[in-house]
Amino acid sequence: MAIVFKLSEFDPTDFNIALSPLAEMMALLHVMAEPDHHLEARSSLVAISGSIDDEYLREFNFLSPLWARFRCRLFFPLTARSQTLEKELEAVESLSNHAFIWLCAEGVQGMRGPVPSVDKLLQDSPERQQFLEYCLSRSTARHDLAIELLTDPDSIRQRLLQFLDNTNQRFFQREWKLVRDEIRSAVDFHRHQATAHSIGEALSKLHYSAEYNTDLNEVRFDKLQQYSASLKDRTVIAVPSVRIGPHLTVKWEPGLPIIVHFPLRPVSAEPLGIEGMRRRLAALNSESRLELFRHLVGEPITTSELASRLSQSPAQISRELRTLRDSGFLVSERRGKLVFHRIDIDKIVHLGSDLLSIILR
Numbered sequence: 001m002a003i004v005f006k007l008s009e010f011d012p013t014d015f016n017i018a019l020s021p022l023a024e025m026m027a028l029l030h031v032m033a034e035p036d037h038h039l040e041a042r043s044s045l046v047a048i049s050g051s052i053d054d055e056y057l058r059e060f061n062f063l064s065p066l067w068a069r070f071r072c073r074l075f076f077p078l079t080a081r082s083q084t085l086e087k088e089l090e091a092v093e094s095l096s097n098h099a100f101i102w103l104c105a106e107g108v109q110g111m112r113g114p115v116p117s118v119d120k121l122l123q124d125s126p127e128r129q130q131f132l133e134y135c136l137s138r139s140t141a142r143h144d145l146a147i148e149l150l151t152d153p154d155s156i157r158q159r160l161l162q163f164l165d166n167t168n169q170r171f172f173q174r175e176w177k178l179v180r181d182e183i184r185s186a187v188d189f190h191r192h193q194a195t196a197h198s199i200g201e202a203l204s205k206l207h208y209s210a211e212y213n214t215d216l217n218e219v220r221f222d223k224l225q226q227y228s229a230s231l232k233d234r235t236v237i238a239v240p241s242v243r244i245g246p247h248l249t250v251k252w253e254p255g256l257p258i259i260v261h262f263p264l265r266p267v268s269a270e271p272l273g274i275e276g277m278r279r280r281l282a283a284l285n286s287e288s289r290l291e292l293f294r295h296l297v298g299e300p301i302t303t304s305e306l307a308s309r310l311s312q313s314p315a316q317i318s319r320e321l322r323t324l325r326d327s328g329f330l331v332s333e334r335r336g337k338l339v340f341h342r343i344d345i346d347k348i349v350h351l352g353s354d355l356l357s358i359i360l361r
Helices: 021-033 039-049 056-068 085-094 098-107 118-122 125-136 140-151 153-196 197-205 274-284 287-298 302-309 314-326 345-349 351-360
Strands: 002-006 016-017 210-213 218-222 227-230 237-241 250-253 260-263 332-337 337-341
Touching: 016 153, 016 197, 016 332, 021 056, 021 085, 021 237, 039 153, 056 098, 056 153, 056 351, 085 125, 085 153, 085 210, 098 118, 098 153, 118 125, 125 140, 153 237, 197 210, 197 218, 197 302, 210 287, 210 314, 210 332, 227 237, 274 287, 274 314, 274 351, 287 314, 287 337, 302 337, 314 332, 337 345, 345 351
Parallel strands: 002 227, 016 237, 237 260
Antiparallel strands: 002 218, 210 218, 250 260, 332 337
């Protein structure tokens, strides 16, 4: 599955890189809601925990569907210009009631498809009932928030804005200072990429899962979503993030700029694609190779020594070593006339986080 951007007739001046403190706040709230998916952020969560009390936690849980895996479009830039958090919150406050309900309802519903029209949602209609039933099937939290949104959207908007301001005062302004300069540097770097390279190359440099097909003039992002669209007459805003972890988020609501929210820090030094992960898991699916692992992790060893220890022929050992090398686990070093083999420990350490990154992006 993939998200495909067709670049024919796309105006490169409509591609923008923006700094968004609100999107970074949303990323941090998402990490707080799903800590098991973000092992890299544990130290930050420990530091934040001292700023949270029961009252804050109740409001966090009530609003949490908005920053769950789908991540509500309200938290991403509405314009291509980098803005302060204050300006971004003012933009949310200035949205029409219709636009706020539409974007909020989509976030509450999550991954399913287009939500019913706002007019249908605000009436006693079958579409409203189906929307509420689907939210309830996902969780009572989504259903409770959906009911409040459709009953009193003004109250929900004020609660959300107050909660975000409270989050900023409690801990986000401190967290933002820690990552702001790194994100600004990324904005400058990718703006340079956009001027120094073709638009397809610039888009493909946003994430290691992206692939630019020059023959088809399209960019494919490896995602657990299926979407293909022409970028003609559309604005694209790329938003770099530190706290997003392994996630890549793409938002393409009609009438709004397309958003590509991408991580600055890969999970490992050499992030894997799906095929690379399959090779690694297949390499481990063998008793004989696992036995090799136990020897190769302990010390660098030659092929002949391994053959002697395991009572196999050098040819058999060489075949198994080739599989481990092709999967990226094996490192071989020549020392004089001998070649010593060892396992790259980092590849083992990062195997779980790399797998999680592939599944969640």
